[in-house]
Structure formats: structure tokens, C-alpha cells
Amino acid sequence: MRDIAIIGGGASGLVAAITAARQGARVTVFERQSRIGKKILVTGNGRCNMTNINMKREHFHTASQKDCFLPIQHKDVEMTLDFFKSLGIERLVENTKVYPASEQASSVLDVMRMEIERLDINVRVDTKVIKLRPEGTKWQVWTETQEKYTFDRVIVATGGLAAPQLGCDETGYGLLKKLGHHQVPNFPTIVHIVSPTKYCKMMKGMRFKSEVSILVEDKVCRIERGEVLFTEDGLSGPPIFLLSRIAAESFAKKQSCKIHMDFMPDHSKEDLVAMIYERIGQGNHKNIEELFVGWLNKRAIMAIIKQADVGSPLAPCENLEYEMVEALAQSMKQLIFEVHGTRGFKFAQATVGGITLDEVNLETMESLKVQGLYLTGEVLDVDGDCGGYNLQWAWSTGFVAGEAATL
Ligand SMILES: Cc1cc2nc3c(=O)[nH]c(=O)nc-3n(C[C@H](O)[C@H](O)[C@H](O)COP(=O)(O)OP(=O)(O)OC[C@H]3O[C@@H](n4cnc5c(N)ncnc54)[C@H](O)[C@@H]3O)c2cc1C
CATH class of the missing domain: 3.50.50.60 (FAD/NAD(P)-binding domain)
Incomplete structure (x- = not known):
């Protein structure tokens, strides 16, 4: 024996x-x-x-x-x-x-x-x-x-x-x-990704189904879809967990790393431009922020307007120029988050x-x-x-x- x-x-x-x-x-x-x-x-x-x-x-x-x-x-x-x-x-x-x-x-x-x-x-x-x-x-x-x-x-x-x-x-x-x-x-993996980008704080507590790409040195390394959870210091949820090994490794290697978040993965940017114009047509009395209410989570609206750099969210939506509408559609397709590694082994599920x-x-x-x-x-x-x-x-x-x- x-x-x-x-x-x-x-x-x-x-x-x-x-x-x-x-x-x-x-x-x-x-x-x-x-x-x-x-x-x-x-x-x-x-x-x-x-x-x-x-x-x-x-x-x-x-x-x-x-x-x-x-x-x-x-x-x-x-x-x-x-x-x-x-x-x-x-x-x-x-x-x-x-x-x-x-x-x-x-x-x-x-x-x-x-x-x-x-x-x-x-x-x-x-x-x-x-x-x-x-x-x-x-x-x-x-x-x-x-x-x-x-x-x-x-x-x-x-x-x-x-x-x-x-x-x-x-x-x-x-x-x-x-x-x-x-x-x-x-490196830690299956773990929260840390981001200093201010949109995380703005959207803290929000859950949203989106398509998430991780880029290292500006090259897309992996794309996942699912529900993202926004936290005070970054991003979490199943698709983020799947990307976290890349975030951890790139951080350790001191490489630049970003996440691009597509809130509307089933629509092209052109579709979104047309949809924004349709909404302006229906509600030209609204301001830019109000234009998105009922379409997007309220916390995401401010982040999208901010990244699009279209001026005050309180400005009338009917004053939006074509380039501004395009910039808003672009933000919805690609909200950008800087990545600073992960929350580390203490919060990780695997190695x-x-x-x-x-x-x-x-x-x-x-x-x-x-x-x-x-x-x-x-x-x-x-x-x-x-x-x-x-x-x-x-x-x-x-x-x-x-x-x-x-x-
Ligand atoms: C919060 C969390 C949630 C998870 N959820 C899932 C999930 O749902 N599904 C999934 O597939 N995976 C999940 N995982 C991952 C999974 O638990 C691990 O991959 C798996 O447990 C690894 O098994 P293991 O036997 O290799 O190591 P462990 O399960 O970690 O066991 C190793 C053991 O060795 C002991 N040990 C270490 N050194 C010594 C020593 N020198 N002498 C004596 N004893 C020692 C440790 O105390 C420990 O008990 C999760 C992990 C965490 C942390």
C-alpha cells in the first residue's frame, strides 16, 4: 500500500x-x-x-x-x-x-x-x-x-x-x-480593473451591458460582451474579469493600457447619428442631457457628453452641429478608460x-x-x-x- x-x-x-x-x-x-x-x-x-x-x-x-x-x-x-x-x-x-x-x-x-x-x-x-x-x-x-x-x-x-x-x-x-x-x-486575474478616468466615479454603482475592448500599446488584445459594473476606482463584472489578466500583465510590464467601452454594440456609429437626429426632431425643446433620457442610463449620459466635448449639457439640443452629433455617437461607441492595473491578489480569484x-x-x-x-x-x-x-x-x-x- x-x-x-x-x-x-x-x-x-x-x-x-x-x-x-x-x-x-x-x-x-x-x-x-x-x-x-x-x-x-x-x-x-x-x-x-x-x-x-x-x-x-x-x-x-x-x-x-x-x-x-x-x-x-x-x-x-x-x-x-x-x-x-x-x-x-x-x-x-x-x-x-x-x-x-x-x-x-x-x-x-x-x-x-x-x-x-x-x-x-x-x-x-x-x-x-x-x-x-x-x-x-x-x-x-x-x-x-x-x-x-x-x-x-x-x-x-x-x-x-x-x-x-x-x-x-x-x-x-x-x-x-x-x-x-x-x-x-x-499576476492576479479575474479581478476588478483599476481606472483613474473620472467617468468611473461619475457612473459609480451603474451596471450596463456593453462590449468592452482592452488595448495594450493601442492594439486591441481582447473583446468581451456582458454586464459591466462601474465602481469608485474602476470597472468590474464578468467581461472585465475576462480582460483583467491582460490589464495586470500590461501594468507589470509598464505598457500603456486602455479600455474602450461600446454602449451600443448592435448599432453602427452611422445608426447612432441617425437616431440622435430622430430624437432631436421629436424633442427639439430639450437640452443635450435631456435628449438622452430614456435611452441611456442617466449616469452614463454625463460621461458621454463630457467625452464628446460638445459644451454645456444644458445647451439646447437643436443647436448641435453635425460634428457634435458625430462626437456624441462616437462617445457612445467608444468611451475611453485609462487602465492602471487591477485591485491585486487580495481581490483576485485566480493567478x-x-x-x-x-x-x-x-x-x-x-x-x-x-x-x-x-x-x-x-x-x-x-x-x-x-x-x-x-x-x-x-x-x-x-x-x-x-x-x-x-x-
Ligand atoms: C473569491 C474566489 C471565488 C472563486 N470562484 C470560483 C468559481 O466560482 N469557479 C472556479 O472555477 N474558480 C473559482 N475560484 C478559483 C478557484 O477557487 C481556485 O482556482 C481553486 O481553488 C484552486 O485550487 P487549488 O487546489 O489549486 O488551490 P486552493 O484551493 O487555493 O488550495 C490550496 C491549499 O493549500 C494550502 N496550503 C498552501 N501552502 C501550504 C503549505 N505550505 N502547507 C500546507 N498547506 C498549504 C492553502 O491553505 C489552501 O487551503 C475562485 C477563487 C476565489 C478566491
Whole structure:
């Protein structure tokens, strides 16, 4: 019977533990916090967006040339949902996102805890691992309190740097770098974007469906549609989360970065010019601000008028010259926000970068540097888009490593 140590009792570590124990291994989970799976509890705003039925390679990002989709192809969404069903979780599919039917992240952790108990997995909480050393065919694991344990195999599932308040820090990377692994630089992702542009404050609290493009050094890098939330210090919401890895990386590289927001993605600028003229025709007694009431959110109107630079919003709309109408239409199609990075790891849901995939066998998740060492989840240089992709990476790599480590 193999003795397996799992460092980190998060999403990928717990799945690896259950998988290995179901195959007959004797498993010990080391978790530095007072409880396992704390991060799982906050996922999906407490509902746990556990995966996505639209599972495609394009939703995952890595600096490696390797095919990071391999573990997800081996242990796919259906297999994952079957695994959770075997533990008691029924699925709820919303658009393509999958949640537990209870809509409680706590139930995902609860059923895993029940299985961990049933399988008699040894869970050591409040135990931080500070050193790993191979010795012959065995592994030695040291804890912060200088206790030393011996195992046949070690799975490192220490996570990334997102949400440090939930127990993540650099120690996982440190353990692996001492064993010869290399780290791709880290940035926060799935996080608010910070903008000093005054329109954010003007539109604070507003939610609006729009098309958002992110430009680095004036080149469009990615375009997303969805509901944007405007905050005191920047932008948030699903499309912004999808763009945030680019914002974080460009900020770290000191590149110029902007967001262009199209409030009317289904209309051309020419359409909008015609629509503005039609409204002037219907309401030539109105001022410029009033002209837009009922068409656009009131908080957006002022920002659009300001960027168009058409003078006082209180001026009569019938005095608008053609170039001014064009400028207003242009503002509606392209409100410009300067980007100054993101709110950082504290508010991020995932980590860009980590231990390079070049040093891992993706068929087994075993290290190519040292035998008997396996790596799973966010500690690796893979980040998924917002929508259940990061947990799927954690689950799939956990299944693969848990299975391979018992062989
Ligand atoms: C607020 C928030 C919401 C999210 N929502 C979603 C979502 O809805 N859907 C989705 O797909 N993804 C979501 N994510 C991302 C997802 O939670 C992570 O990608 C996933 O949990 C990573 O799993 P992991 O096992 O690699 O690491 P983690 O789950 O972070 O677990 C790592 C564990 O290792 C422990 N640890 C670290 N170092 C040591 C050490 N030296 N010794 C012992 N223990 C150690 C940590 O305490 C931690 O418990 C969210 C993240 C956050 C922060």
C-alpha cells in the first residue's frame, strides 16, 4: 500500500486525496489553515461555479507550448460531475455554468469531507509544510513545527497567490523551486480593473451591458460582451474579469493600457447619428442631457457628453452641429478608460503564472525534475477564464495525480 502526502487541502488536493484513497493508498493531507477547503466556500459568490459545460481549450492560458488541456480531456466535465454525483451533488446548469443544485458551495466541501472520513484519510490541519526532500525511493516532509514524516509519493496542491487571506502564499512555489522547478511570473486575474478616468466615479454603482475592448500599446488584445459594473476606482463584472489578466500583465510590464467601452454594440456609429437626429426632431425643446433620457442610463449620459466635448449639457439640443452629433455617437461607441492595473491578489480569484508546465508530465502530473512528486491545480502556470474553468483545472489535475501517484 502506497503512503501518499498531499500538501494543501484545497480543491485539487482534496480530489487527489479521495482519488488516491479510493485506489487503496494511505493518504495524509497537510493543510496550513485550521480547516480544509476554505477557498471552495467562497467560490461563485458562495454558490460554487464548479465547472462549465462549454469546456474548450481556448478558456485556458499558459506560457508553455504544452497542451494544458490534456488533463481536462482525460478527466473531463462529465467525469467530474459523475464523481460529485457519487458523493451526492446534483447539478444545476445556468447558461453553461454548473453549480451544485443546493446552490451552496459549502455542500461541495461537505460531501468531500464525508468521503474523506469514510476513506479514513488522515487530515492534519494547522500544519504548514516547509520542506520536501527525496531520499532514495522515499520522500521526507517537514512541517513548520519541525515534525518529519516519510512517504512514498508527494502531491503538491498548494494553490496560487489569489486571495492570500484564504491561506495562499509563496511557500508552495518555494518548496518546488528548491526541488529544481521554475516559476513563470505571477499576476492576479479575474479581478476588478483599476481606472483613474473620472467617468468611473461619475457612473459609480451603474451596471450596463456593453462590449468592452482592452488595448495594450493601442492594439486591441481582447473583446468581451456582458454586464459591466462601474465602481469608485474602476470597472468590474464578468467581461472585465475576462480582460483583467491582460490589464495586470500590461501594468507589470509598464505598457500603456486602455479600455474602450461600446454602449451600443448592435448599432453602427452611422445608426447612432441617425437616431440622435430622430430624437432631436421629436424633442427639439430639450437640452443635450435631456435628449438622452430614456435611452441611456442617466449616469452614463454625463460621461458621454463630457467625452464628446460638445459644451454645456444644458445647451439646447437643436443647436448641435453635425460634428457634435458625430462626437456624441462616437462617445457612445467608444468611451475611453485609462487602465492602471487591477485591485491585486487580495481581490483576485485566480493567478496567472506559477510552476512551468514544461517541467511536468501532463499525462500523470508527475514532475519531470524529481520522481514521485506530483503537482496539481493553481500552483501550476495555468489560469482559466471566469466561469468554472479554474475549478475544473483543479479537479482534473487532482484526479490525474491522485490516480497516477497510486500506481
Ligand atoms: C473569491 C474566489 C471565488 C472563486 N470562484 C470560483 C468559481 O466560482 N469557479 C472556479 O472555477 N474558480 C473559482 N475560484 C478559483 C478557484 O477557487 C481556485 O482556482 C481553486 O481553488 C484552486 O485550487 P487549488 O487546489 O489549486 O488551490 P486552493 O484551493 O487555493 O488550495 C490550496 C491549499 O493549500 C494550502 N496550503 C498552501 N501552502 C501550504 C503549505 N505550505 N502547507 C500546507 N498547506 C498549504 C492553502 O491553505 C489552501 O487551503 C475562485 C477563487 C476565489 C478566491
